[in-house]
Amino acid sequence: MGTYVITGGASGIGAAIGTQLQSEGHQIIVVDIQQADIVADLSSAEGRVAAIAAIKDATQNELTGLVTCAGVGSHVPDRGLIASVNYFGTVELIEGLRPALAEHGASVLLISSNSAPMATNPEYVDALLANDETSAIRIAATMAGQPVYSGSKQAVTRWMRKNTQAYAAQGIRMNAIGPGYTRTPLTSAAENDDTYGPAIKQFIESIPIGRPGLPQDMADAASFLLSDKAGFICGAMLFVDGGHDAMLRPDEF
Numbered sequence: 001m002g003t004y005v006i007t008g009g010a011s012g013i014g015a016a017i018g019t020q021l022q023s024e025g026h027q028i029i030v031v032d033i034q035q036a037d038i039v040a041d042l043s044s045a046e047g048r049v050a051a052i053a054a055i056k057d058a059t060q061n062e063l064t065g066l067v068t069c070a071g072v073g074s075h076v077p078d079r080g081l082i083a084s085v086n087y088f089g090t091v092e093l094i095e096g097l098r099p100a101l102a103e104h105g106a107s108v109l110l111i112s113s114n115s116a117p118m119a120t121n122p123e124y125v126d127a128l129l130a131n132d133e134t135s136a137i138r139i140a141a142t143m144a145g146q147p148v149y150s151g152s153k154q155a156v157t158r159w160m161r162k163n164t165q166a167y168a169a170q171g172i173r174m175n176a177i178g179p180g181y182t183r184t185p186l187t188s189a190a191e192n193d194d195t196y197g198p199a200i201k202q203f204i205e206s207i208p209i210g211r212p213g214l215p216q217d218m219a220d221a222a223s224f225l226l227s228d229k230a231g232f233i234c235g236a237m238l239f240v241d242g243g244h245d246a247m248l249r250p251d252e253f
Ligand SMILES: NC(=O)c1ccc[n+]([C@@H]2O[C@H](COP(=O)([O-])OP(=O)(O)OC[C@H]3O[C@@H](n4cnc5c(N)ncnc54)[C@H](O)[C@@H]3O)[C@@H](O)[C@H]2O)c1
Pocket: 007, 008, 009, 010, 011, 012, 013, 014, 031, 032, 033, 034, 040, 041, 042, 043, 068, 069, 070, 071, 072, 073, 085, 111, 112, 113, 114, 178, 179, 180, 181, 182, 183, 184, 185, 186, 187
């Protein structure tokens, strides 16, 4: 059985993935800003460096897999925080752990979003992909929350695809899931909000499968993609969204 590190594993989707992997007999190490085996703030460069060192220490290079789930939603008023946690908290952690991941041919799962294809500001996404956190934060501060969020998820997904070949050459399989609307602490506050709630309920009703996603839906997909059963799946972005992406963008494929 293996050892999996899950960022953002204290809550919601990350917590469900942790429970799932534990039920399969794996050891879990949760990295989060709260209630974690390794408490770290992935919004700052120092926090990421500290997290990488603590993970190396805790796993002693026995790393079977990494799930990068830590993220903040589009409602966060500090737009730069969305860029810093969602993009740099993902990419810098994977890069920092790359030698440890290569040691045992580990599997990496990035938690993107089905909003990733809907990013609207190429300058912002380019700054993220150029690893220019200062410019990305500056541009994000001028934008609305939703495009900052979707841009962070598009950049994470494109970063994975750009790096798929080089990582695979080291035996590391990277994939992503794009959750659709999923009922977690991140979304339930907005769903119950007097202003935004009605529009969100309408959005949920438009999901082809007829219900919102649940953290367990994401955990089931994660379990498969991390496992040897997905041994030939590499660089893939799997939408786990009840059909919403297909419904909204049928011809963009
Ligand atoms: N819920 C959805 O509808 C949905 C849809 C698409 C994608 N996602 C993505 O799934 C992931 C998990 O979301 P969730 O809905 O479970 O949310 P959540 O709020 O329940 O969990 C997010 C976790 O990230 C942690 N985190 C936040 N900032 C951090 C920081 N600076 N450093 C370390 N940890 C930090 C939080 O403490 C929390 O445990 C996120 O990346 C989110 O963008 C969620």
